[in-house]
Amino acid sequence: MAEKTSKPYVAVIGGSQVRPELADLACEVGREIARQDAILLCGGLTGVMAAAARGAQEAGGVSIGILPGPDRRSANPYLTYSIVTNLGHARNILLAHSADALIAVDGSYGTISEAAIALKLGKPVISLEIDWVLNGLTPARNPQEAVTRALSAIRR
Amino acid sequence: MAEKTSKPYVAVIGGSQVRPELADLACEVGREIARQDAILLCGGLTGVMAAAARGAQEAGGVSIGILPGPDRRSANPYLTYSIVTNLGHARNILLAHSADALIAVDGSYGTISEAAIALKLGKPVISLEIDWVLNGLTPARNPQEAVTRALSAIRR
Amino acid sequence: MAEKTSKPYVAVIGGSQVRPELADLACEVGREIARQDAILLCGGLTGVMAAAARGAQEAGGVSIGILPGPDRRSANPYLTYSIVTNLGHARNILLAHSADALIAVDGSYGTISEAAIALKLGKPVISLEIDWVLNGLTPARNPQEAVTRALSAIRR
Amino acid sequence: MAEKTSKPYVAVIGGSQVRPELADLACEVGREIARQDAILLCGGLTGVMAAAARGAQEAGGVSIGILPGPDRRSANPYLTYSIVTNLGHARNILLAHSADALIAVDGSYGTISEAAIALKLGKPVISLEIDWVLNGLTPARNPQEAVTRALSAIRR
Numbered sequence: 001m002a003e004k005t006s007k008p009y010v011a012v013i014g015g016s017q018v019r020p021e022l023a024d025l026a027c028e029v030g031r032e033i034a035r036q037d038a039i040l041l042c043g044g045l046t047g048v049m050a051a052a053a054r055g056a057q058e059a060g061g062v063s064i065g066i067l068p069g070p071d072r073r074s075a076n077p078y079l080t081y082s083i084v085t086n087l088g089h090a091r092n093i094l095l096a097h098s099a100d101a102l103i104a105v106d107g108s109y110g111t112i113s114e115a116a117i118a119l120k121l122g123k124p125v126i127s128l129e130i131d132w133v134l135n136g137l138t139p140a141r142n143p144q145e146a147v148t149r150a151l152s153a154i155r156r
Numbered sequence: 157m158a159e160k161t162s163k164p165y166v167a168v169i170g171g172s173q174v175r176p177e178l179a180d181l182a183c184e185v186g187r188e189i190a191r192q193d194a195i196l197l198c199g200g201l202t203g204v205m206a207a208a209a210r211g212a213q214e215a216g217g218v219s220i221g222i223l224p225g226p227d228r229r230s231a232n233p234y235l236t237y238s239i240v241t242n243l244g245h246a247r248n249i250l251l252a253h254s255a256d257a258l259i260a261v262d263g264s265y266g267t268i269s270e271a272a273i274a275l276k277l278g279k280p281v282i283s284l285e286i287d288w289v290l291n292g293l294t295p296a297r298n299p300q301e302a303v304t305r306a307l308s309a310i311r312r
Numbered sequence: 313m314a315e316k317t318s319k320p321y322v323a324v325i326g327g328s329q330v331r332p333e334l335a336d337l338a339c340e341v342g343r344e345i346a347r348q349d350a351i352l353l354c355g356g357l358t359g360v361m362a363a364a365a366r367g368a369q370e371a372g373g374v375s376i377g378i379l380p381g382p383d384r385r386s387a388n389p390y391l392t393y394s395i396v397t398n399l400g401h402a403r404n405i406l407l408a409h410s411a412d413a414l415i416a417v418d419g420s421y422g423t424i425s426e427a428a429i430a431l432k433l434g435k436p437v438i439s440l441e442i443d444w445v446l447n448g449l450t451p452a453r454n455p456q457e458a459v460t461r462a463l464s465a466i467r468r
Numbered sequence: 469m470a471e472k473t474s475k476p477y478v479a480v481i482g483g484s485q486v487r488p489e490l491a492d493l494a495c496e497v498g499r500e501i502a503r504q505d506a507i508l509l510c511g512g513l514t515g516v517m518a519a520a521a522r523g524a525q526e527a528g529g530v531s532i533g534i535l536p537g538p539d540r541r542s543a544n545p546y547l548t549y550s551i552v553t554n555l556g557h558a559r560n561i562l563l564a565h566s567a568d569a570l571i572a573v574d575g576s577y578g579t580i581s582e583a584a585i586a587l588k589l590g591k592p593v594i595s596l597e598i599d600w601v602l603n604g605l606t607p608a609r610n611p612q613e614a615v616t617r618a619l620s621a622i623r624r
Binding site for chain 3: 555556557576601602603604
């Protein structure tokens with residue numbers, strides 16, 4: 001169980017409230033991240049974050065949630081590990097720094113802030129079913145394509 | 157010189173590298189913020205941040221720069237005061253929290269992250285000569301209109 | 313009112329709840345900082361922070377509070393300006409970075425964290441009426457001595 | 469490999485440069501944390517942080533490093549996972565929030581800041597071979613006792 005991981009870190013970012021079909025999509029992204037042997041990062045709360053972590057768990061993978069609040073109790077129940085920041089929205093910046101690539105599913109202002117800083121840092125940001133606009137995103141048509149594009153962008 | 161200020165705080169956000177005509181625009185925004193008796197906040201560095209602080213200085217106003225780096229030496233020379241955060245891009249979030257309203261001039265990913273979090277916090281964000289898209293911005297046609305809209309949105 | 317300040321920044325750090333005689337001491341430190349023409353920084357809340365800001369105000373000086381919470385309403389009424397961080401205890405680190413010298417009055421764990429990081433950054437930390445121990449502090453016997461030592465340590 | 473962990477998080481804090489015998493001690497603390505089935509948190513760099521992570525790795529446990537810098541390259545090679553904060557010393561506060569208990573080995577100002585904030589948050593802080601003073605620490609005589617005290621303080 002030990003050994004330093006050389007696995008890539010892929011963050012799934014998106015809204016904390018989400019329609020069921022988008023939660024299903026985020027869950028499948030989480031499953032695919034685990035299947036393709038990457039580590040899932042997320043903001044640790046509900047909605048897209050919880051769905052993705054659930055997917056990673058179902059596929060036997062590892063997820064780490066980076067929480068905005070002051071304690072671990074707000075964490076969704078699917079995370080393997082959680083980090084407590086008490087930084088509020090500033091924790092979004094930590095996701096951008098900690099991820100090697102990001103996949104945005106739905107989402108709004110918080111997600112946009114994460115994607116914008118990740119792009120500023122030169123990280124690939126894949127988008128799935130978003131209704132906002134940001135220069136530099138790489139769109140994907142489905143979860144498999146999103147994860148494949150994220151991982152191939154890292155390896156390049 | 158003392159007395160608690162009840163003046164509004166208006167942040168000017170935008171790129172650290174900027175074409176001369178946009179610097180002139182940011183400078184005029186800074187002047188207008190001072191003329192309309194508000195306090196100017198900015199990220200403290202070059203480009204739009206320096207131009208706006210210069211404008212505030214020229215009009216006899218006060219500007220405070222919230223710096224991303226570890227010391228005061230990176231501050232532009234026009235700031236009245238500076239705060240040193242050493243938080244990197246996470247200082248963008250502090251601008252969104254500290255400002256009562258924001259005015260975006262030009263800018264790119266960093267500016268977008270500030271505007272997105274400010275909108276998430278329910279703050280008015282006025283835009284001037286931007287070439288990016290974000291739902292919820294209030295466009296203005298010139299510096300006077302931008303500052304007037306920012307201040308009337310705060311008072312509402 | 314404008315012109316870039318070359319005045320030194322002196323932070324007054326200490327507990328948010330404080331006995332009256334220590335509040336008087338902190339107030340006199342704030343007054344002396346203003347009299348010696350420095351800018352007062354503090355954590356913006358109650359206790360030592362409020363007393364010091366009140367002193368600076370009484371002596372016609374400028375104080376800036378760096379607030380831990382999400383909005384400006386928690387600021388004490390004596391501050392000239394306030395910065396809103398929403399970073400919780402992480403805002404302590406910003407005080408250490410933003411101050412050229414610090415003066416600790418009373419205080420406990422939060423104050424110790426600020427003093428420790430300031431010392432790590434090589435800043436002078438003057439102590440007045442503290443009942444905790446930290447290697448590297450410069451003790452002072454009264455507010456005048458504390459401020460004089462802080463300012464002469466900066467200029468050296 | 470998945471399943472939400474209900475394991476406690478124990479942070480090992482201490483200096484980034486350390487004498488060999490203290491590194492051995494920190495390594496044994498890491499081993500014991502793994503043996504007692506807890507998750508090791510640390511600051512992710514050298515010295516006590518690296519020694520503790522190495523110990524956890526040797527005993528088949530999991531360690532997570534919370535890095536102060538802007539990318540993952542500064543991580544020590546023994547960590548199972550790493551989080552990149554780019555917050556500098558403000559990442560110390562994240563360790564205090566993320567840990568259920570902390571064990572301080574040696575260390576200086578940075579370690580004191582972490583211990584002070586952890587105590588402020590009501591977390592148990594165990595000390596081993598420290599030469600600084602802080603009210604509220606629980607001293608331990610050896611690594612086994614340190615980890616046992618940390619875990620029993622959490623469960624209480």
